[in-house]
Amino acid sequence: xxxxxxxxxxxxxxxxxxxxxxxxxxMRHNAMYWYRQDLGxxxxxxxxxxxxxxxxxxxxxxxxxxxxxxxDDFPLTLASAVxxxxxxxxxxxxxxxxxxxxxxxxxGPGTRLTVL
Amino acid sequence: QQQVKQSPQSLIxxxxxxxxxxCAYENTAFDYFPWYQQFPGKGxxxxxxxxPDVSEKKEGRxxxxxxxxxxxFSLHIMDSQPGDSATYFCAASxxxxxxxxxxxxTQLTVLP
Numbered sequence: 001x002x003x004x005x006x007x008x009x010x011x012x013x014x015x016x017x018x019x020x021x022x023x024x025x026x027m028r029h030n031a032m033y034w035y036r037q038d039l040g041x042x043x044x045x046x047x048x049x050x051x052x053x054x055x056x057x058x059x060x061x062x063x064x065x066x067x068x069x070x071x072d073d074f075p076l077t078l079a080s081a082v083x084x085x086x087x088x089x090x091x092x093x094x095x096x097x098x099x100x101x102x103x104x105x106x107x108g109p110g111t112r113l114t115v116l
Numbered sequence: 117q118q119q120v121k122q123s124p125q126s127l128i129x130x131x132x133x134x135x136x137x138x139c140a141y142e143n144t145a146f147d148y149f150p151w152y153q154q155f156p157g158k159g160x161x162x163x164x165x166x167x168p169d170v171s172e173k174k175e176g177r178x179x180x181x182x183x184x185x186x187x188x189f190s191l192h193i194m195d196s197q198p199g200d201s202a203t204y205f206c207a208a209s210x211x212x213x214x215x216x217x218x219x220x221x222t223q224l225t226v227l228p
Binding site: 031033040041048090094096103104106107108110 | 150158217
């Protein structure tokens with residue numbers, strides 16, 4: 001079934017540890033995104049990539065890094081986790097701009113991360 | 117700075133009622149306004165979207181009303197059902213990057 005997979009489903013992490021959240025899509029979408037979802041704040045963009053080999057900063061990029069070595073994978077790394085990074089993280093992808101004039105984004109199931 | 121303001125934060129209606137969720141924006145460059153639906157434990161999924169050249173769009177029981185002069189848009193759910201209970205997010209995008217800016221979400225509960 002085509003879509004987006006994220007791993008792990010959930011994780012409890014000690015503060016100061018390094019963590020990589022994985023995201024893979026099989027829709028051959030050009031654009032990919034990482035969001036964090038916090039109650040009352042909605043979805044906030046962390047980083048994005050419009051195409052393989054390029055990345056950009058979103059609204060809340062501090063403490064996070066991404067890479068886009070190929071079309072399918074877009075990992076998110078927390079170099080040294082802090083409790084304020086406790087959140088639910090969603091990866092998304094979009095066919096924009098090559099196959100869509102508007103940015104319909106498809107979301108993965110999310111990773112629930114707790115930093116203690 | 118929240119560029120898309122969404123209200124209410126939560127909403128409870130009886131089955132068959134018509135919940136209305138409102139969003140307002142400031143950035144006049146926004147030109148695409150989608151609504152996403154999220155069930156517990158799942159990622160958001162596109163529900164319906166509108167462009168500013170029309171004032172209303174219907175898809176099944178879901179309707180977006182758009183008021184360009186007031187910079188507001190709203191989601192109406194006709195004949196709401198318990199299965200519509202979910203969190204709803206409005207969003208907007210503009211510019212060459214086409215990044216989405218999301219509202220803060222509305223948790224809808226439809227009572228049987």
